[in-house]
Amino acid sequence: MQQVMLGNEAMARGLLEKGCTFTYAYPGTPSSEILPAFIQQGSDHGVEIHGHWSVNEKIALESAFTAAMTGMRSAAVMKQVGLNVAADAFLSIAYLGVSGGLVVISADDPGPNSSQTEQDSRMFAMLAKVAVFDPATPKEASIFAGRALDLSEEIGLPVMLRPTATLCHARQNISLNTITQEQRKPEFIRQPQRWAATPKHRFMLHQQLNQKLLDLAADPRFDFATEETCQTPPSPYGIIASGCAWALTADLLSSLPNEESRQFILYKVDLPYPLHKKAGQTLLARHERLLVVEESMPVIEYQLGDHKNICGRIDGTIPDAGALNPEIILAALYRLSEKRSIPTNKDNVDAPPGKRPSLCPGCPHRSSFYVLKKALPKGIYAGDIGCYTLGINLNALDSCLCMGASISQAGSFYQTFARCGESIPPIAAIIGDSTFYHSGIPALVNARWEGSRFVLFLLDNSTTAMTGNQPTPAAGLRADGSQGPALELETVLKGCGIEKITVVDPYRQSELLDTLKTAWEYAQDPDGGIAAVIARRGCLMIPSERKLLQALQITITDDCTGCGYCMKAFECPALMIKAKDPENRVTIDQVTCVGCGQCVDICPQGAIKIV
Amino acid sequence: MTNCKLLIAGLGGQGVVFLSRLISQAALLAGDDFITYESHGMAMRGGSVTSQVKIGNYNSPLIGEKSADILLVLAAGEYERNRHFVRPGGTCLVNSAQLFADLPLENLMAATDIAVDHGLAKAVNLVFSGWAARQQAFPYSFEQMQEAVKMMAVSPAIETANLKALEIGRQQTK
Numbered sequence: 001m002q003q004v005m006l007g008n009e010a011m012a013r014g015l016l017e018k019g020c021t022f023t024y025a026y027p028g029t030p031s032s033e034i035l036p037a038f039i040q041q042g043s044d045h046g047v048e049i050h051g052h053w054s055v056n057e058k059i060a061l062e063s064a065f066t067a068a069m070t071g072m073r074s075a076a077v078m079k080q081v082g083l084n085v086a087a088d089a090f091l092s093i094a095y096l097g098v099s100g101g102l103v104v105i106s107a108d109d110p111g112p113n114s115s116q117t118e119q120d121s122r123m124f125a126m127l128a129k130v131a132v133f134d135p136a137t138p139k140e141a142s143i144f145a146g147r148a149l150d151l152s153e154e155i156g157l158p159v160m161l162r163p164t165a166t167l168c169h170a171r172q173n174i175s176l177n178t179i180t181q182e183q184r185k186p187e188f189i190r191q192p193q194r195w196a197a198t199p200k201h202r203f204m205l206h207q208q209l210n211q212k213l214l215d216l217a218a219d220p221r222f223d224f225a226t227e228e229t230c231q232t233p234p235s236p237y238g239i240i241a242s243g244c245a246w247a248l249t250a251d252l253l254s255s256l257p258n259e260e261s262r263q264f265i266l267y268k269v270d271l272p273y274p275l276h277k278k279a280g281q282t283l284l285a286r287h288e289r290l291l292v293v294e295e296s297m298p299v300i301e302y303q304l305g306d307h308k309n310i311c312g313r314i315d316g317t318i319p320d321a322g323a324l325n326p327e328i329i330l331a332a333l334y335r336l337s338e339k340r341s342i343p344t345n346k347d348n349v350d351a352p353p354g355k356r357p358s359l360c361p362g363c364p365h366r367s368s369f370y371v372l373k374k375a376l377p378k379g380i381y382a383g384d385i386g387c388y389t390l391g392i393n394l395n396a397l398d399s400c401l402c403m404g405a406s407i408s409q410a411g412s413f414y415q416t417f418a419r420c421g422e423s424i425p426p427i428a429a430i431i432g433d434s435t436f437y438h439s440g441i442p443a444l445v446n447a448r449w450e451g452s453r454f455v456l457f458l459l460d461n462s463t464t465a466m467t468g469n470q471p472t473p474a475a476g477l478r479a480d481g482s483q484g485p486a487l488e489l490e491t492v493l494k495g496c497g498i499e500k501i502t503v504v505d506p507y508r509q510s511e512l513l514d515t516l517k518t519a520w521e522y523a524q525d526p527d528g529g530i531a532a533v534i535a536r537r538g539c540l541m542i543p544s545e546r547k548l549l550q551a552l553q554i555t556i557t558d559d560c561t562g563c564g565y566c567m568k569a570f571e572c573p574a575l576m577i578k579a580k581d582p583e584n585r586v587t588i589d590q591v592t593c594v595g596c597g598q599c600v601d602i603c604p605q606g607a608i609k610i611v
Numbered sequence: 612m613t614n615c616k617l618l619i620a621g622l623g624g625q626g627v628v629f630l631s632r633l634i635s636q637a638a639l640l641a642g643d644d645f646i647t648y649e650s651h652g653m654a655m656r657g658g659s660v661t662s663q664v665k666i667g668n669y670n671s672p673l674i675g676e677k678s679a680d681i682l683l684v685l686a687a688g689e690y691e692r693n694r695h696f697v698r699p700g701g702t703c704l705v706n707s708a709q710l711f712a713d714l715p716l717e718n719l720m721a722a723t724d725i726a727v728d729h730g731l732a733k734a735v736n737l738v739f740s741g742w743a744a745r746q747q748a749f750p751y752s753f754e755q756m757q758e759a760v761k762m763m764a765v766s767p768a769i770e771t772a773n774l775k776a777l778e779i780g781r782q783q784t785k
């Protein structure tokens with residue numbers, strides 16, 4: 001049977017078809033749909049499985065690893081920067097190995113489209129000495145998820161599956177295999193020398209790991225230069241590619257006229273690390289020149305060694321930043337075949353920039369940022385990762401480093417000014433509820449311990465909005481829809497020793513303004529401390545929240561002078577300049593407007609009115 | 612076997628992704644192989660969004676410059692940003708109430724105005740695709756798109772509303 005599947009759904013399918021019973025994940029674009037698909041498809045087939053949104057990626061990996069210690073098959077799923085969070089566990093697990101198959105899916109985001117970095121998880125796998133598959137299409141990702149589980153169990157090591165965004169969010173028609181109930185039961189065999197290895201044993205484990213990697217690099221299943229693929233007449237130019245970069249190259253070659261495309265032979269690498277050793281040597285001997293096409297770092301290229309006759313990322317044939325596209329690969333082919341005249345296309349140079357992303361109409365964060373700027377003028381606004389990173393559009397966000405860093409940074413901004421005897425500007429840490437649970441809590445414990453003072457501005461929309469509204473521990477709802485114990489933000493804050501906590505609805509702008517001002521006063525008071533302000537209102541992308549909203553009819557009166565203040569300071573997508581208006585006056589786009597009424601009080605002329 | 616590369620452009624929230632899924636569903640019903648790509652995450656917050664649909668024997672969903680057979684534009688402002696992807700002789704179909712110097716009138720349709728007039732402001736994408744499906748370059752027939760809408764509907768009410776929007780689009784074709 002054929003079905004349309006998103007790459008992420010296809011990977012979940014591949015896991016289920018091969019008896020993966022436990023999947024742990026933290027949401028992050030482009031990986032977020034894998035866990036829900038795992039739970040949904042498992043439930044559709046009536047198999048007993050467990051899928052859970054872990055509080056962060058490190059916990060997800062530790063949980064999946066532990067299931068694999070007992071001989072069960074498991075998966076840990078995250079985006080590439082999530083692997084950074086899980087790094088401590090990841091590098092250690094490679095030494096310890098597993099009993100049941102363990103797949104680590106780390107989804108990369110070349111571009112980047114929705115991430116802080118363009119890092120290559122395959123490079124991370126190389127650092128950790130973990131074998132990694134690089135699938136090219138959703139179809140193949142489904143198969144490779146299963147291959148990775150099988151290989152992991154066979155060699156007793158974790159195996160990574162590394163998709164990129166282009167694959168995660170590709171949809172394809174896929175033929176499905178059956179999903180059956182896995183019959184194995186967990187069994188924990190005590191091996192303290194392995195599972196709790198001391199440095200002496202770690203050295204032995206490291207040697208064993210190295211031997212297994214050498215065996216893999218000689219394994220004929222991963223030979224990418226087999227005779228079979230090389231029956232075409234010899235050509236001076238070979239192209240080695242893996243994953244989505246292979247898919248792009250293959251499509252490009254098939255679109256070229258025959259006399260051009262037959263100059264090149266394309267080889268496909270399934271397992272970029274450890275790279276099959278003999279295959280690399282064979283191709284270096286067979287071709288005058290080789291081009292390596294891979295995303296986003298030169299993992300295969302480094303392993304090939306001899307760089308004299310190889311072009312790719314290292315010699316600059318392919319740019320070392322940004323996502324690949326057909327034009328880049330075409331230019332690389334010209335370089336490879338030493339044609340000097342690279343065809344250029346000037347059309348796109350004139351293409352105007354796209355519309356930048358913006359907070360949704362009705363988003364409660366919009367008021368939070370608007371009021372924050374008024375309450376703490378000339379402040380330092382330490383931001384964090386989530387929808388609210390878009391606070392930068394409202395000029396109310398000064399930093400965005402990584403998950404949870406808003407709190408560490410607010411604390412350190414305070415210490416830096418306070419210790420150097422400078423006057424301390426108003427400081428706020430702006431963090432969402434899900435990010436706070438992910439890694440804000442240790443930072444808060446630290447900041448209070450160090451004696452830092454700032455306003456902790458928690459934007460609580462009761463969900464992980466940016467990645468598609470996954471639940472958070474606050475309400476206790478789990479990934480499979482079951483209800484767990486709720487853990488309110490207030491409880492956590494009190495437990496972290498925060499004594500001043502105020503909850504306010506951000507739609508009530510004047511109340512929020514007073515609350516934030518009072519909070520900063522408290523932070524400056526000798527008897528005060530960190531003041532938490534929870535701006536609590538649900539994300540309107542959640543259908544139940546949307547239903548609760550009593551929509552108002554908003555209009556703009558003739559008092560509008562076209563000053564543009566509302567569009568700049570509030571930037572709601574529903575505020576737009578009237579067509580063909582010489583004074584650039586503003587109107588409400590009634591299709592986009594959700595009627596939240598947040599904009600009513602912001603117009604200096606009072607021109608925004610409720611009908 | 613159909614062979615067609617479509618690029619769909621619009622703004623986050625306009626249903627660009629839904630439209631690409633609808634066309635894929637039509638491809639599935641027709642027994643064609645296909646691969647598509649859609650934007651997720653940050654880009655979905657009202658920013659410029661594109662979806663790419665390649666029907667035929669392809670491995671990558673990405674469409675290169677000057678190679679799309681059809682460009683479907685849901686927000687007129689996105690036309691200029693994407694027209695260089697269309698191959699010579701390809702077709703651009705644009706939801707626009709205004710004219711473009713480089714496009715014939717019959718390639719334009721004011722889908723937003725029409726949808727709003729019919730109280731279907733949220734179904735601009737369907738009104739537009741009902742019209743687009745009647746154009747010669749479009750890979751599937753109106754009837755095939757109707758079937759796809761039925762397959763994708765999550766409730767009878769949504770099916771009825773979506774079919775109505777599609778039909779209103781179709782009626783705009785002389």
